[in-house]
Amino acid sequence: MQLIIVSGLSGSGKTIALNVLEDSGYFCIDNLPLPLLTQTASFLASSGHLHAAIGVDGRSSSDLNQLPRGIAELRQLGLDVRVLFLEAKTEELVKRFSETRRRHPLSDEQRTLTECIQLERERLEAVSDFGHRIDTSELSPNTLRAWVKDFISLDRSRLxxxxxxxxxxxxxxxxxxxxxxxxxxxxxxxxxxxxxxxxxxxxxxxxxxxxxxxxxxxxxxxxxxxxxxxxxxxxxxxxxxxxxxxxxxxxxxxxxxxxxxxxxxxxxxxxxxxxxxx
Known part of the structure; x- marks a missing residue:
């Protein structure tokens, strides 16, 4: 089974990426708690799914440090695991949240929106350099869709x-x-x-x-x-x-x-x- 782990900052386009993957025939799960990653991926593989995608984000908190080990375990089980990481500049993320009027997933009464974005960026630091990164700051949704399609068409065995x-x-x-x-x-x-x-x-x-x-x-x-x-x-x-x-x-x-x-x-x-x- 080919498994794509989609991660990145809130507001950077993860939902768009997962929708593209779903339209391309991938079985998609969003915001999966990391302790369930190996169990879930193994279940999907044993159920006959050839392509799957799992969204992982900053809400997993300290569990994110375990993602590299979890990926290694899945590869030992014979799964083709790839990571797609989406990010954007802080000012662009602030603009997007302001336009949509949505709350940041890490927001509370003590943190500003900018502080929430910085906290999430710090939590995802262990993941950001682990796969293919896309900066969506200047991208339209259609361009991001095209770039995700390019990503899934690549031969992972080659640089x-x-x-x-x-x-x-x-x-x-x-x-x-x-x-x-x-x-x-x-x-x-x-x-x-x-x-x-x-x-x-x-x-x-x-x-x-x-x-x-x-x-x-x-x-x-x-x-x-x-x-x-x-x-x-x-x-x-x-x-x-x-x-x-x-x-x-x-x-x-x-x-x-x-x-x-x-x-x-x-x-x-x-x-x-x-x-x-x-």
């Missing part, structure tokens, strides 16, 4: 290398393992003919390919990633996110993400995401 473009003016992605800043390079935005285009368009690609500094930085980043990827593979990492940032996330960062993906695509399992193009 997934993810190249993500973004704009610094919208903030650095929380799910990035490496962040490269390409804002020092020539900006197509200042050419009126190129401004409405993106780094996927031929005219922008030609503009950037002509500049020696662009090609030098591209080569430097490519060599850095190639040199250190084997180290992450030896560390049994399943996912590595390389984020490329320019000012607006439309031209240079998109070009870098697409070009690097083309270079590494023949050897590694890849995902390419353009946060500001969604």
């Amino acid at each position: 997934t290398l993810l190249f993500q473009s973004f704009g610094f003016k919208h903030g650095i992605p929380l799910d990035a393992d490496f962040v490269f800043d390409v804002r020092c390079l020539p900006n197509p935005h200042y050419d009126p003919a190129l401004r409405p285009l993106t780094g996927k368009d031929a005219a922008v690609i030609a503009f950037l390919q002509r500049d020696p500094s662009v090609q030098k930085m591209l080569g430097d980043i490519s060599r850095f990633v190639a040199e250190w990827l084997p180290c992450f593979i030896r560390d049994n990492r399943n996912y590595l996110t390389v984020a490329l940032g320019c000012t607006g996330g439309q031209h240079r960062s998109v070009y870098f993400a697409e070009t690097l993906a083309a270079q590494f695509g023949s050897e590694y399992q890849l995902l390419v995401r353009h946060r500001e193009l969604t």
